[in-house]
Amino acid sequence: PVAVALEAQLGRIPASLGFVEAGSLPKVALTSYKALVWYAGAPFAARWTRPDSTVLVLGGSGGTGTTGIQLARAFGAKYITTTTSADNFDYCRALGANRTIDYRTTDWWDDSIVDADSVDVIYDTVGEAGTGDRAMTKLRDGGFYVTIVGAVASSTRPGRGQAMFINSDTNLASAPLMDALGSLADAGSLRMPKIDSSFGIDEIEKAFARSRTGQVVGKISVVPKTS
Numbered sequence: 128p129v130a131v132a133l134e135a136q137l138g139r140i141p142a143s144l145g146f147v148e149a150g151s152l153p154k155v156a157l158t159s160y161k162a163l164v165w166y167a168g169a170p171f172a173a174r175w176t177r178p179d180s181t182v183l184v185l186g187g188s189g190g191t192g193t194t195g196i197q198l199a200r201a202f203g204a205k206y207i208t209t210t211t212s213a214d215n216f217d218y219c220r221a222l223g224a225n226r227t228i229d230y231r232t233t234d235w236w237d238d239s240i241v242d243a244d245s246v247d248v249i250y251d252t253v254g255e256a257g258t259g260d261r262a263m264t265k266l267r268d269g270g271f272y273v274t275i276v277g278a279v280a281s282s283t284r285p286g287r288g289q290a291m292f293i294n295s296d297t298n299l300a301s302a303p304l305m306d307a308l309g310s311l312a313d314a315g316s317l318r319m320p321k322i323d324s325s326f327g328i329d330e331i332e333k334a335f336a337r338s339r340t341g342q343v344v345g346k347i348s349v350v351p352k353t354s
Contacts, residue, residue: 200316
């Protein structure tokens with residue numbers, strides 16, 4: 128099979144990754160990289176000197192959540208909390224999450240679960256209605272809320288910031304960032320450890336149907352036939 132792409136959107140496959148895993152990473156990893164670096168101010172070590180610097184990743188077991196947890200860790204977050212289902216607790220902890228919250232049984236925004244003014248960055252990959260306003264109550268002074276799928280808070284609090292990041296922007300001229308992600312992969316800091324399911328080119332509709340279930344763990348791959 129032959130495909131055509133702009134050179135500015137391509138990167139060399141990291142030596143540590145196979146073709147399927149490497150093909151599953153760029154879109155979601157670039158999304159998380161830009162959300163955390165461009166908007167949330169990563170790398171975090173230079174910004175946060177306290178020992179409890181905290182990132183909350185909403186939706187930790189999907190593609191952007193998978194990469195978001197790993198990149199938050201690589202960028203110096205000391206404590207990472209994520210929401211997911213109980214079935215995926217072990218998966219998210221293996222990625223680097225310190226704490227997992229079962230979104231099916233627990234409201235993360237309850238003050239008994241996540242304290243007010245206790246989080247430095249909230250990265251929203253879910254987009255549930257009202258998340259922005261809930262997130263704003265949890266951010267410390269200097270904190271930031273970034274969402275890739277939902278609306279921002281109706282109003283901000285002094286010393287807190289927010290942004291809605293348009294996912295399609297990750298398609299544009301990303302070769303240098305692809306190299307940065309490749310270096311993180313070769314350093315063992317970024318992987319796609321679970322391919323949820325694989326489909327052929329002739330099964331694209333099935334791949335989208337699986338994606339629309341909202342139950343994908345890791346990433347869906349589309350693999351062309353070799354003959």
